[in-house]
Amino acid sequence: MKLALVPLLATLAAAAPSAPGWRFDLKAETSGIVALEAIVVSPTLVLFFDRASNDPLQINNHSAWGALWNLESSTVQPLDVFTNSFCGSGALISNGSMVSVGGDPDGFPGNPAIHPGNQAIRVFEPCESPTGEGCTLFDNPDALHLLVKRWYTTAIRIFDGSLLIIGGIHESTPFYNTDPALSYEFFPRKEDTPRPSEFLNRSLPANLFPRAFALPDGKVFIVANNQSIIYDIEANTERILPDIPNNVRVTNPIDGSAILLPLSPPDFIPEVLVCGGTQTDTIDPLLLSSQTPATTQCSRIRLDEAGIAKGWEVEHMLEPRIMPELVHLPNGQVLIANGARSGFAAIASVSEPVGNSNADHAVLTPSLYTPTAPLGRRISNADMPSSGIARVYHSSINLTPQGNFLIAGSNPNMNTTVGPGIKFPSEFRVQTLDPPFMFVDRPKIGATPKKLAFNKKVTVPISLPLALTRPGAKVQVSLMDLGFSTHAFHSSARLVFMDATISADRKSLTFTTPPNGRVFPPGPATVFLTVDDVTSEGAWVMMGSGNSPPTLE
Numbered sequence: 001m002k003l004a005l006v007p008l009l010a011t012l013a014a015a016a017p018s019a020p021g022w023r024f025d026l027k028a029e030t031s032g033i034v035a036l037e038a039i040v041v042s043p044t045l046v047l048f049f050d051r052a053s054n055d056p057l058q059i060n061n062h063s064a065w066g067a068l069w070n071l072e073s074s075t076v077q078p079l080d081v082f083t084n085s086f087c088g089s090g091a092l093i094s095n096g097s098m099v100s101v102g103g104d105p106d107g108f109p110g111n112p113a114i115h116p117g118n119q120a121i122r123v124f125e126p127c128e129s130p131t132g133e134g135c136t137l138f139d140n141p142d143a144l145h146l147l148v149k150r151w152y153t154t155a156i157r158i159f160d161g162s163l164l165i166i167g168g169i170h171e172s173t174p175f176y177n178t179d180p181a182l183s184y185e186f187f188p189r190k191e192d193t194p195r196p197s198e199f200l201n202r203s204l205p206a207n208l209f210p211r212a213f214a215l216p217d218g219k220v221f222i223v224a225n226n227q228s229i230i231y232d233i234e235a236n237t238e239r240i241l242p243d244i245p246n247n248v249r250v251t252n253p254i255d256g257s258a259i260l261l262p263l264s265p266p267d268f269i270p271e272v273l274v275c276g277g278t279q280t281d282t283i284d285p286l287l288l289s290s291q292t293p294a295t296t297q298c299s300r301i302r303l304d305e306a307g308i309a310k311g312w313e314v315e316h317m318l319e320p321r322i323m324p325e326l327v328h329l330p331n332g333q334v335l336i337a338n339g340a341r342s343g344f345a346a347i348a349s350v351s352e353p354v355g356n357s358n359a360d361h362a363v364l365t366p367s368l369y370t371p372t373a374p375l376g377r378r379i380s381n382a383d384m385p386s387s388g389i390a391r392v393y394h395s396s397i398n399l400t401p402q403g404n405f406l407i408a409g410s411n412p413n414m415n416t417t418v419g420p421g422i423k424f425p426s427e428f429r430v431q432t433l434d435p436p437f438m439f440v441d442r443p444k445i446g447a448t449p450k451k452l453a454f455n456k457k458v459t460v461p462i463s464l465p466l467a468l469t470r471p472g473a474k475v476q477v478s479l480m481d482l483g484f485s486t487h488a489f490h491s492s493a494r495l496v497f498m499d500a501t502i503s504a505d506r507k508s509l510t511f512t513t514p515p516n517g518r519v520f521p522p523g524p525a526t527v528f529l530t531v532d533d534v535t536s537e538g539a540w541v542m543m544g545s546g547n548s549p550p551t552l553e
């Protein structure tokens with residue numbers, strides 16, 4: 001009897017239903033290049049950029065610094081880039097092209113194929129091939145270039161489908177912004193001279209990679225250092241908003257992250273969440289160290305008159321984080337991932353560097369932020385595993401059209417292996433972080449029109465697993481820009497909820513697209529259906545006409 005009991009119990013234990021949790025999955029040993037910039041450019045492809053250096057992936061007899069990651073096969077292929085894309089920014093624009101701007105003025109010993117990137121505009125036209133075959137990057141500074149040199153700049157897609165390009169530095173910097181580009185410009189150009197910005201001057205010196213969001217009235221919210229504004233593009237005016245509280249600074253090299261919380265009909269009132277960075281009143285690298293604690297602080301502001309008058313509301317992450325990443329989930333939650341408990345962004349500039357890393361004590365366990373929960377109860381890491389891989393300076397994370405997160409990069413050190421002093425080598429391993437819904441039957445969205453007009457009702461076929469057909473199930477339909485990930489910021493990332501109903505026979509879904517391009521700037525988007533927190537794969541669509549910018553439809 002006793003002997004028989006053991007296998008019986010073991011069988012019972014194995015058969016016991018266990019709630020599926022979040023999982024990290026190692027997809028590949030190498031991304032070919034360090035994926036320090038990453039943007040989803042089609043349902044199956046993610047474009048990576050690195051600094052031009054000694055990456056293992058080769059093209060035309062030299063190390064590549066651009067690549068296409070295939071989400072279906074978890075393989076990488078090189079992309080020929082002419083200019084140095086290191087620490088640039090980018091976005092998808094209204095006609096579906098990916099435009100990357102700015103970068104490094106310098107080359108790299110032993111890689112002769114490099115041209116200065118700080119005035120570059122690189123265009124990757126919409127790629128129809130699922131494997132990226134035949135898709136190339138247009139990168140010719142003689143034909144196309146920025147008005148001024150910009151490195152560590154930010155680019156976001158705005159209401160007319162063009163790019164607003166914000167700030168940056170002209171040339172090399174020892175640690176913070178010593179040679180600032182104190183201006184805005186646009187791609188395509190709206191005028192022949194850059195627009196000066198008092199805000200960019202006032203927010204010096206820790207104001208690289210400003211965190212900026214296109215608001216649903218067409219204006220732009222920007223936070224840099226500990227200051228914030230609303231920039232009115234059409235009137236060319238800056239309205240000063242309250243500082244981030246408690247001397248917390250949130251832009252490079254003191255990288256916190258920021259996100260525009262989901263926008264919901266009918267009013268689409270914007271709220272911004274800023275998390276991490278460091279509480280400091282000095283930027284002197286000699287007084288800062290890899291061991292300087294980061295902040296746990298998150299600050300949230302509602303951007304209507306009442307919210308602005310109230311100012312920032314403070315809450316706290318479960319741990320301090322420098323260089324955290326804030327990424328939308330299609331159900332409106334926000335993933336907080338990556339980063340470190342202490343130190344700073346940038347390389348080999350503060351005291352006690354770890355090898356070349358200005359940061360130490362990588363945070364390996366993500367958290368979830370639930371915007372609709374009460375203050376103090378919004379952040380949890382229950383059921384979250386440890387990634388096992390440090391993702392510190394120069395890492396990236398993207399929500400994929402499949403609904404999971406692609407995580408890659410990290411290289412405060414050029415060394416590719418751990419060794420004496422090299423605790424954080426160049427990281428080529430690619431992981432996904434898979435939400436629990438990846439392991440159950442999911443809703444499916446059927447054939448969806450390739451183009452969606454604004455302010456229209458759209459009906460698409462769906463199928464729902466039986467488990468999701470309970471009366472009163474929570475149905476959410478989100479229209480998302482998956483963003484351009486670099487330096488702890490996802491520029492242009494956006495989630496707009498759409499009013500939606502499922503037909504009585506549960507075979508079709510009808511949703512209402514956003515009223516105009518101010519609510520969702522015209523351009524590529526992904527539609528997800530979530531029922532009771534189980535999310536479908538996304539449908540890749542063109543929101544708006546698909547016209548080249550500027551376009552109001």
Ligand SMILES: *[C@@H]1O[C@H](CO)[C@@H](O)[C@H](O)[C@H]1NC(C)=O
Pocket residue numbers: 060061
């Ligand atoms: C690469 O190098 C090899 C050997 O030196 C040479 O034969 C070949 O033409 C080169 N290819 C390109 C694309 O430059």
Ligand SMILES: *[C@@H]1O[C@H](CO)[C@@H](O)[C@H](O)[C@H]1NC(C)=O
Pocket residue numbers: 182198201202
């Ligand atoms: C930036 O601000 C400083 C200090 O207020 C001022 O002296 C300087 O003229 C400003 N620079 C620009 C370009 O506005």
Ligand SMILES: *[C@@H]1O[C@H](CO)[C@@H](O)[C@H](O)[C@H]1NC(C)=O
Pocket residue numbers: 226227243244245246247248281
């Ligand atoms: C923001 O930073 C400035 C410059 O260091 C400082 O004077 C100001 O007090 C800070 N604001 C807050 C709210 O901490």
Ligand SMILES: *[C@@H]1O[C@H](CO)[C@@H](O)[C@H](O)[C@H]1NC(C)=O
Pocket residue numbers: 414415418419420421422
């Ligand atoms: C790191 O790389 C540098 C430059 O190639 C080399 O000199 C150094 O020995 C490497 N360190 C380790 C621990 O491998």
Ligand SMILES: *[C@@H]1O[C@H](CO)[C@@H](O)[C@H](O)[C@H]1NC(C)=O
Pocket residue numbers: 093095096097123125126188548549
């Ligand atoms: C999109 O517009 C940009 C700016 O005019 C242009 O460079 C690019 O070629 C266009 N792409 C397509 C697919 O029309």
